[in-house]
Amino acid sequence: MTPIATSSETGANRFEMLVQSVTDYAIYMLDIDGKVASWNAGAQRFKGYTQDEILGAHFSRFYTDEDRAAGMPARALRTAEDEGRFVAEGWRVRKDGTHFWASVVIDPIREADGTLIGFAKVTRDLTERRIADEALRRSEERFRLLVQSVTDYAIYMLDLDGRIVSWNAGAERFKGYAADEIIGQHFSRFYTDEDRAAGLPRRALELATNAGRFEAEGWRVRQDGTRFWANVVIDPVRDPAGTLIGFAKITRDLTERRQSQLALEQAQEAFYQSQKMEAIGKLTGGVAHDFNNLLAAIVGSLDLARRKMADGGDISRFIDNAMKAAERGATLTQRMLAFARKQELKLETVDPVALVRGMADLLQRTIGGGVRIDTQFPLLVDHVHADPAQLELVLLNLAVNARDAMPDGGRIVIAAREEQVAPGTGLKPGAYVCLSVADTGQGMAPETLARATEPFYTTKGVGKGTGLGLSMVQGFAEQCGGKLTLRSHAGKGTTAELWLPVSQEVATEAQADAGPAEAPIPGHQLVVLAVDDDALVLTNTAAMLEEGGHRVLQATSGRAALKLLSENRVDLLVTDFAMPEMNGAQLAEAAQTGWPGLPVLLVSGYAELPAGAAADLPKLAKPFRQDQLLRCVAFTVAASSPGGEVVKFPERRRW
Structure with missing residues (x-):
């Protein structure tokens, strides 16, 4: 008959089955002398011994030679017996001689009356964790050395209240505090009195917390009270759960760069001032020359008119001459205002052909008899979007430039054509009318052509022009939505092309000749x-x-x-x-x-x-x-x- 197992025997068997099924822990018994009395599958897996090979052997064979020589096994059993438990981590030795990092727990086993009968030993292989911890430690040490080695940046940590909890060599170098002098102090001591009074340190931490970053430049204070110009970055530091645990602060001393920048700005300002004075000198000489010519005509004509009037002669031609000179003075003023973008344009729909024909007499009188003016217009030319009065001034200016390029006489051709402008030409795509003024004069060398539209640049000699003509034309064209282009070769003449956008509105009849509406004159004296x-x-x-x-x-x-x-x-x-x-x-x-x-x-x-x-x-x-x-x-x-x-x-x- 099969014997019936008792409940205590059944429980013991189940416990043994549980221990034997564990493979991640070595769980075994030692007798009171430290010899192995039981062995589980986990012990066999990572220590390498079978049960038959290890039972009855002393557990000290799992220790390194150094630990055995130091009496570590005996101390472990004594500690477990005296204190009720021994817990430690350290290197242990497998059967094949390789080492593994183990977590060891030894508990004493006693009878009901307290008599010691052996020890329970649990060992876990933590080699992988040890390797990972060691790698992390080395990484942290490298990072610490990196931060500590940086001398051009102050890199340090703040706690939640803004107190300093770490300090590197860069911070010590240009802030002046040693680590033991500053750790535990509030970072606001680096700010000026004005910034502290304005609450800037507090706002910096608030912005870093809420926006995820704070960055600014400003004056900071060293330990000796001197100031330096700093670039400051503050980032929030959070744990894996996202909880804010402090701030990382990086400060760089930019004092030398700021001083260099200020010196450069002062040098640039001095240079610009020099250029401005040179430009004013050129402008003054040119304007003085032009206005003196006009005043000479006005004063001379009025003087002659006064003399002729005393003799009862006809003075109308002298008065007309003085009026023309005065009008040219107004034209010169308009040219300067257009250059300065102070002449407001009145953009409207303009018939360019009618406008040129309407000013034919003026052009010929202004140019003189030594130069022939021809026009080449197609039968139909679209109207353009421009200021008619300024357009007349521009064409007159281009014609005068052309005349000056032909001191021995020649020919000026004013022409017009329509073009469709594609993208990538510097103009908004669409329809344009190109008004051109071409001469048979001296032309321009490449270096002169490159500078022709620069303000104050002139080839007419000192005091013989303002150098604003082509600059004014270019400004006018751009204000109308077009552009000015120049083509020239030395000895072969020059062509100036004024590109103006075609108007989308219908022009009013007789627009070029239309004058301001007559206003009623009051019927009584005012x-x-x-x-x-x-x-x-x-x-x-x-x-x-x-x-x-x-x-x-x-x-x-x-x-x-x-x-x-x-x-x-x-x-x-x-x-x-x-x-x-x-x-x-x-x-x-x-x-x-x-x-x-x-x-x-x-x-x-x-x-x-x-x-x-x-x-x-x-x-x-x-x-x-x-x-x-x-x-x-x-x-x-x-x-x-x-x-x-x-x-x-x-x-x-x-x-």
Whole structure:
């Protein structure tokens, strides 16, 4: 009969089966002398001994020679017996002599009465973990050495409150603190008093936390109180769970670079100033030459007119000559304003062929008799988008340049053609009209052609030109949405091409010849207060108004004008803009505050006024003729009446 196993025997068998099935741990028994009394599959797997080979052997054979010589096995059993457990990690030896890193636990086994009968020993092979930990340790050590070796950057850690928890050699080098002096201190001590008062250190940590990074440049303070210019980066440091545990801070001393940059900027500013003074010198010489020529014509013509008038002779041709010279002075001013981009363009639809034909007489008179002017136009040319008055000025300028290139005479050809422009040509794709002015003159060398459109560059000699002509043409073309191109060869002449976009609007008839609409002249005499700080201009303005049938009061300042307004009934205020103490816009505001509804006409020599300067007032640009002044007076008065509409007159004479 098969014997029946007791419950205690069954439990013991199950326990043995459990221990024998474990392969990741060596679980075995030692007797009180340290000899192996049991052996499981896990022990056999990573120690290499079978049960028959190891039972009865002393467990010290698993230790290294060094540990056995140091008495480590005996101390382990003694510790387990005395303290109830022995726990350690260390190198152990397999059957084949190879070493593995083991975690060892030894527990004493006692009878119910406390008598020691042996030991339970559990060993785990942690070699892979040991290798990984060692690799991590070496990596961390290399990183620590790397950070510590950096001397050009301060690299250190902050805790959540901003206190310093690490310090490298770079931080010590240019901040001046040794590690034992600064660790535990708040990083705000590196900031200036002004930055601390403004809360910059706190905001830096907040930005790093919320935005993931803080970067800035500014002044920081060394231990000795001196300042240095620093680039600062602060990054948040988080654990694997994403919890913020501190900040990494990197600071670089950029003081030398900043000083070099400031020195470079100062040198550049000095260079630009030198260039500006040189440009002003060239501009002054050219403008002085041109204006002296014009003044010579005006003064000479008026002098001759005065002499002829005394003899009762005809002075009309001298007056006409003086007027032409004055108009050319206005043209020169427009050229300079166009170069400075201060001449506001009035873009509209223009018939280029009609415009050129309309200015034929002017071109021929200006060019003189030694040069022939021909035109070559197709039967139909589309209208362009441009400012007609400025376009006339541009063509006149190109024609004058062409004439100057032919001192012995020659031929100028003004032509037009239509082109479809493709992408990649420097122009917006679409339809363009190319107006060209070609001459048979001296042409330009490549180095001259390359600089032809530079401001202030001229080949006419010192004091014989402003050097703004082609620069002005180029600026005009670009403002219209086109461009200027030049083709030239020494001895073979020059061709200037003005590319202008075709207008998408329908041109009005007789556009090139259309003048400003006539305004109704008031049927009664007006009392006009004329104000200008220039006595010559004021005298002329008053004379023009009086010749137009009006009574004129004159003032040379805003204060004097307000006094006259308080003493007289005035129908209209005509005031210059640029005056000392109180300009025209300020005078207009004061006058209309004290005398609501008073019409005001603002006169200015500027092409455009500062933003917001009497934007709702009618304006008249200097220089002006009597008919322009009287027409603007009429419009201003009409606009101020009930139902009237304010009209602005920033116009200049069209050729």
